[in-house]
Amino acid sequence: MTSAGPTRAERRRNTEQRILAAARELFAERGFERTTIRAVASAAQVDPALVMQYFGSKQQLFSQAVRISVAGTGTGTGTGTGTGTEAGTDTGDRPRTGGPEALTDSLLASLGMKIGGLPEASLAMLRSMLTHPEAAEAARAALDHQITELAAAMSAGHEAERQAHDARLHAALAVATMVGVTIGHQLLGIDDLRRASPEEIAAALRPALHALVTGAE
Amino acid sequence: MTSAGPTRAERRRNTEQRILAAARELFAERGFERTTIRAVASAAQVDPALVMQYFGSKQQLFSQAVRISVAGTGTGTGTGTGTGTEAGTDTGDRPRTGGPEALTDSLLASLGMKIGGLPEASLAMLRSMLTHPEAAEAARAALDHQITELAAAMSAGHEAERQAHDARLHAALAVATMVGVTIGHQLLGIDDLRRASPEEIAAALRPALHALVTGAE
DNA sequence: GGTTTCGCTCAACGTACGTTGACTCAACGA
């Protein structure tokens, strides 16, 4: 009977996480504009006013849910999308070592995760980046970061044979390709992509990514 | 002095086109949700009520501006995005004839047009497709159509050597790649893509698209 | 046990939006 109920701090953290989870889910499936604080509160079984009291504003709720610093000038957590616990978009985990094949594989591995189940925070980000300015800014930063990492790993192979300019362009195209495939698969639900297994997609995409990473001319 | 002013029908068509142009521009740069009828009317130097009187609703204005039928069950004009006069997304004009190289070239040519200056109707469509259900539906239909065309052209080469299933998957990935690059370049404004000329992008992308269209395994 | 803290709710404000109906006035046809 006398089961010790959760402490006050526990309850607080609990509902805070419940709100964040609901926000992530709704932001991911409807985007920033179509997601109302009332809907988030309702999904978290909480009063809308509480969401405001905890997160300050809808924008800050979004930032917290997607784990971006937002702030002002834009340095903040730097990496962009996913430094938090479960936020993703960590495309190309550590493509430091290995040849082009390893690079391609690491890209494809991250794609497999994306297609398997991209964290909702990243989906929320992708979903809103075309219509919500702050999300666009964060997405640009995150993608730029990925491009930089990938380009560095690419030009690490061929000493100075390849111009850094070229490496960044090819890296940008590779990243854009991943974005396009992810959008088509996860957000638009293109049939031919939905039907295919992550392995099939990875296999079909490998030569193309390899060509981009290698930089054949 | 007695300059014959424009006739009534002329004026009507004129302002109607002015409204549509303003709508396209705003939808393209802000998306459906953030574009208000008041803003469109103001840009067209017209009263908001007139926009309603001419187009019925914001949704129908969007549909007209992007040239989609919308309607109810979804058959309509079928093809999707661009049957109208200037609406684009006509990726791969007529890739009927020629080998894989010709296919790749035609894809790249359409990309060049996109990057050079994609029609605002298509930009409006792309901008809103992740957050506006009707736009998503139309985008799916348009992309499916492109995939079908591309897949047909692809499997026309190798008689029955390649499964139709595979052709469609590869075609879908090629189309998704183009979407990703276009989004990165036009809507997000990724620096490394913005800096590159259409020719550079086409050259860098060619081997990758060739790999997808060819279907190397 | 009394007081304070704080998680949480209730009711409401202000605003921006899509949308509507009545109205004005110049072009048009007879």
Added chain:
DNA sequence: TCGTTGAGTCAACGTACGTTGAGCGAAACC
């Protein structure tokens, strides 16, 4: 010339939203 049509405006309605401040009740502290 006179009545009619229709392009365009004005003022307003209803609503949904982000946001706010006062208040309640149970846990926490002494």
